Amino acid sequence: MTNGITHKLAADRIYPKRRFKLGCVLGALALALTTALTGCGPASGGSTAKAASGTAGSAASTPVQGGELTYALATSPDTLDPRRSGLAVSVRVFGALYDTLLIRNADGSLGPSLATEWKASEDGLSYTLKLREDVKFQDGTPFNAEAVKYNFDSIIDPETKAANALALLRPYKSSEVIDEHTIKLNLETPSQAFLGNLSQGMLSLVSPTAAQKDGENYGKNPVGTGPFKFVSWSENAEIKLAKNPDYAWGSAESSNTGAAYLDALTFKIVPEEATRIGGVQSGQVLAAETVPPQNVVALQNDPNAQLLQTNTIGFPYTLFFNLEHEPWNELKARQAVQYAVDLDSIVKTLYLGTYERAWSSVTPGILGYDESLEGQIKPDTAKANALLDELGWVKGADGIRVKDGKKLTLHYVDGSPNREKRNDIAAMIREQLKAIGIETEVEITQDIATVVYQNWDYDLYGNSQVNSDPHGLTSFYRSTEDEGRRTLSGLSDPQVDKWLDQGAIEPDEAKRAELYKKVQQYISDQALILPVYVFPYTVAAGRSVQGLTFDPFGYPIFNDVYLQK
Amino acid sequence: MKHSAAAAKTSGRLRRIRKAGLDKAPYGAQHRTSGTRLRFGSADVLTGVAGIAVSFLVLCALIPGWIAPYSPTEMNTAAILQAPSVLHLLGTDYFGRDVFSLIVYGTRDSLLIGICSVLVGVLIGGTLGSLAGYVGGKLDTVLMRLMDVLLTVPGILLALTIAAALGPGLRNIVLAIAISSVPGYARVMRGQIMAIRRRGYIFASRAIGARPSSILIRHVLPNSAAPLLVMATLGLGSSILAGAGLSFLGLGVLKEIPDWGALLSQGRGYLTVAWWICTFPGLAITLFVLSVNLIGDRWRDAVDPKRKGKV
Numbered sequence: 001m002t003n004g005i006t007h008k009l010a011a012d013r014i015y016p017k018r019r020f021k022l023g024c025v026l027g028a029l030a031l032a033l034t035t036a037l038t039g040c041g042p043a044s045g046g047s048t049a050k051a052a053s054g055t056a057g058s059a060a061s062t063p064v065q066g067g068e069l070t071y072a073l074a075t076s077p078d079t080l081d082p083r084r085s086g087l088a089v090s091v092r093v094f095g096a097l098y099d100t101l102l103i104r105n106a107d108g109s110l111g112p113s114l115a116t117e118w119k120a121s122e123d124g125l126s127y128t129l130k131l132r133e134d135v136k137f138q139d140g141t142p143f144n145a146e147a148v149k150y151n152f153d154s155i156i157d158p159e160t161k162a163a164n165a166l167a168l169l170r171p172y173k174s175s176e177v178i179d180e181h182t183i184k185l186n187l188e189t190p191s192q193a194f195l196g197n198l199s200q201g202m203l204s205l206v207s208p209t210a211a212q213k214d215g216e217n218y219g220k221n222p223v224g225t226g227p228f229k230f231v232s233w234s235e236n237a238e239i240k241l242a243k244n245p246d247y248a249w250g251s252a253e254s255s256n257t258g259a260a261y262l263d264a265l266t267f268k269i270v271p272e273e274a275t276r277i278g279g280v281q282s283g284q285v286l287a288a289e290t291v292p293p294q295n296v297v298a299l300q301n302d303p304n305a306q307l308l309q310t311n312t313i314g315f316p317y318t319l320f321f322n323l324e325h326e327p328w329n330e331l332k333a334r335q336a337v338q339y340a341v342d343l344d345s346i347v348k349t350l351y352l353g354t355y356e357r358a359w360s361s362v363t364p365g366i367l368g369y370d371e372s373l374e375g376q377i378k379p380d381t382a383k384a385n386a387l388l389d390e391l392g393w394v395k396g397a398d399g400i401r402v403k404d405g406k407k408l409t410l411h412y413v414d415g416s417p418n419r420e421k422r423n424d425i426a427a428m429i430r431e432q433l434k435a436i437g438i439e440t441e442v443e444i445t446q447d448i449a450t451v452v453y454q455n456w457d458y459d460l461y462g463n464s465q466v467n468s469d470p471h472g473l474t475s476f477y478r479s480t481e482d483e484g485r486r487t488l489s490g491l492s493d494p495q496v497d498k499w500l501d502q503g504a505i506e507p508d509e510a511k512r513a514e515l516y517k518k519v520q521q522y523i524s525d526q527a528l529i530l531p532v533y534v535f536p537y538t539v540a541a542g543r544s545v546q547g548l549t550f551d552p553f554g555y556p557i558f559n560d561v562y563l564q565k
Numbered sequence: 566m567k568h569s570a571a572a573a574k575t576s577g578r579l580r581r582i583r584k585a586g587l588d589k590a591p592y593g594a595q596h597r598t599s600g601t602r603l604r605f606g607s608a609d610v611l612t613g614v615a616g617i618a619v620s621f622l623v624l625c626a627l628i629p630g631w632i633a634p635y636s637p638t639e640m641n642t643a644a645i646l647q648a649p650s651v652l653h654l655l656g657t658d659y660f661g662r663d664v665f666s667l668i669v670y671g672t673r674d675s676l677l678i679g680i681c682s683v684l685v686g687v688l689i690g691g692t693l694g695s696l697a698g699y700v701g702g703k704l705d706t707v708l709m710r711l712m713d714v715l716l717t718v719p720g721i722l723l724a725l726t727i728a729a730a731l732g733p734g735l736r737n738i739v740l741a742i743a744i745s746s747v748p749g750y751a752r753v754m755r756g757q758i759m760a761i762r763r764r765g766y767i768f769a770s771r772a773i774g775a776r777p778s779s780i781l782i783r784h785v786l787p788n789s790a791a792p793l794l795v796m797a798t799l800g801l802g803s804s805i806l807a808g809a810g811l812s813f814l815g816l817g818v819l820k821e822i823p824d825w826g827a828l829l830s831q832g833r834g835y836l837t838v839a840w841w842i843c844t845f846p847g848l849a850i851t852l853f854v855l856s857v858n859l860i861g862d863r864w865r866d867a868v869d870p871k872r873k874g875k876v
Contacts, residue, residue, distance in 0.1 A: 078722065273834055294646075294659070294838045349642045349660065416815050424831075429570050430821070444733070444815075 079219030091201035098204030098224035100506035124190030139206035149175035193471035261562035312554035315357030334527035358531035368516030401437035413458035478497035615856035633666035656841035674824035678808035685743035690750025698758030757789035798861035
């Protein structure tokens with residue numbers, strides 16, 4: 001736009017036609033920057049309040065058949081092939097397209113879905129699953145033991161280049177088809193997390209016929225057993241799904257186990273948050289995910305919209321110290337940061353009371369979550385200063401501590417775009433650390449893959465993960481074996497490794513929980529991390545949307561949804 | 566006739582320009598040397614106001630600590646998202662920072678981006694244009710076709726691509742904007758040079774045996790500079806706007822003190838609940854760009870020979 005003006009100048013030189021036009025155009029453009037790039041919605045202020053949670057609508061009214069639900073997603077799924085996907089947003093679509101073998105109940109127990117019964121062998125090295133007999137993929141392929149075998153074998157096949165699914169399926173080795181609807185899954189080593197992982201959307205089952213036919217392109221033509229079938233996908237715009245009329249095998253996740261009430265389900269990709277939420281308020285879409293905290297308050301006062309909220313489980317948004325970098329390899333230095341950063345105030349300020357503060361390396365709802373850690377560490381600037389004094393860091397003239405001619409700096413890396421206000425957390429932490437004489441260099445990069453996972457060039461970096469089992473802690477804190485990728489913390493402690501390895505195979509649930517509690521205690525005592533917040537999945541929806549619920553992972557369930565006229 | 570301070574300033578600057586270049590031209594090369602008298606009217610009041618606004622913003626950039634009531638980094642979490650009031654003139658943002666103080670402190674980077682990118686752009690564009698215009702021939706063809714190629718890419722797109730390739734950072738933003746503005750300056754400079762090198766006094770100095778380089782430096786350049794300077798003034802506005810645009814799109818750096826574009830971007834998510842966070846930085850951009858353009862326009866009129874004698 002600027003050069004348009006430069007061109008004009010170059011073209012008609014400096015002759016004084018339309019004297020103030022140029023100024024006006026520029027002025028208008030500046031104004032346009034403030035307004036056009038932001039969405040518009042009714043202004044409403046108000047105090048901060050706790051968001052309402054739960055399900056949409058009441059169960060009392062009778063569901064209405066038909067209609068189309070438009071659901072705005074904040075980011076685009078990478079692929080609709082669950083085996084190859086690495087994004088949580090894809091799983092939101094998988095829930096409609098696919099089914100999993102098992103489901104996870106709200107209390108953390110497992111329930112039947114495509115598998116009706118399951119049994120572990122004595123040695124924990126194999127599981128025998130009985131499958132439902134009345135299930136068909138949307139392309140007519142029957143769902144049977146062969147189909148399950150194909151799915152899991154293809155995930156461990158390096159040719160497939162499976163992503164998260166591979167991590168979840170490990171230590172799967174092979175499948176034996178016992179009969180048409182019975183399958184035995186063999187593992188390399190016993191794993192207590194394996195069965196639970198079968199309830200995760202990334203291990204949804206794809207149609208072998210379609211997957212074989214389309215190969216690499218299957219992700220653009222997905223076929224599952226779910227309540228909705230794929231219609232079309234226009235990149236970065238929308239994904240259209242239509243009702244699967246044959247669906248009759250719904251799990252206990254939804255009260256409707258038959259075909260969906262909706263005729264169609266369309267996911268729209270709307271990255272700009274103000275536009276997304278404004279879309280609900282103006283009726284352009286019926287539902288939109290990830291409501292920014294400041295809009296939560298406004299939505300609660302909006303008669304035309306409702307707010308649905310559920311906490312996700314797994315590993316909260318956590319800032320990891322890079323233990324391989326000085327001086328953060330020293331406990332006292334990390335503790336100083338731990339005492340200097342007032343996470344309570346950060347979470348309250350930025351999320352206006354809509355996000356819960358995290359206290360441990362896992363979220364509540366995960367086996368072994370250690371409640372005793374809650375409220376244990378309180379901000380204490382005096383203590384933080386004392387710790388740094390002990391280490392010999394002395395405050396210089398500019399207020400930044402110096403030791404041996406080196407400034408005390410913390411290289412804080414975060415990603416762009418500013419997801420969930422994470423960049424703002426960095427800005428606040430920088431301010432709080434300045435108070436104890438630490439200079440924080442905040443690097444915002446679009447290339448996390450290189451900066452963090454290739455060069456490991458950070459002192460502090462934040463990450464979160466949706467997961468169902470504490471076994472996932474392994475990928476953050478277990479010391480790295482020979483070829484394996486190092487962890488974000490870079491921790492290498494044989495004691496922690498032992499606990500984590502025992503936790504993976506310990507059959508007794510209470511003992512398992514104890515092991516993971518020990519790990520959490522250790523992480524907290526060693527000040528390895530700063531746990532920040534538990535991500536609540538929020539959805540703004542029009543009043544007509546009824547029956548939208550979420551599974552314990554925080555993923556939406558669409559089979560019960562209907563549109564009240 | 567009303568004499569406002571800014572108008573006087575403008576005419577003063579004019580005189581300096583004339584002294585620097587135009588008066589030195591021998592043989593009446595200039596039509597305008599005989600003292601253009603500025604006429605004052607409503608446009609001049611406007612220019613005066615613009616001058617005051619620009620002066621104020623320049624002061625903000627130079628001595629923000631004397632103007633801003635709060636520290637721009639002070640996060641008062643007890644007073645977040647407060648509407649404009651006596652305590653906080655333009656309200657507070659979602660960190661509890663004072664928006665007025667932020668804008669005052671943000672002026673420095675915003676102006677720095679604008680001024681530096683114009684300087685770099687004028688320098689590169691002016692040099693290329695002079696070379697093309699004065700040397701002519703093949704060099705002219707090659708350089709100007711190159712400029713034409715650059716012109717086919719919309720400026721902001723070019724700046725975006727360059728900024729994205731170089732990575733975030735103040736220097737890279739300056740470079741990106743400067744490069745995208747080069748073709749404009751190069752073309753104007755070339756045109757000027759080509760017109761002037763055919764003037765009689767150039768032939769005359771060549772005839773008395775002056776070296777080409779001294780002709781270029783002593784006669785051609787001073788006489789071609791004025792339009793470029795006017796264009797640079799006008800370009801300052803668009804450069805600041807482009808800089809704000811790039812910052813807005815997140816191609817800047819996460820600095821302790823955000824510039825205007827970054828402020829806009831930070832506040833846009835709050836437009837429905839706290840309109841003041843991004844409205845005031847937006848107005849600051851508008852004010853500055855508008856003022857600079859008003860001054861540039863007035864200056865352009867004043868130095869334009871075609872307007873001499875017209876009202």
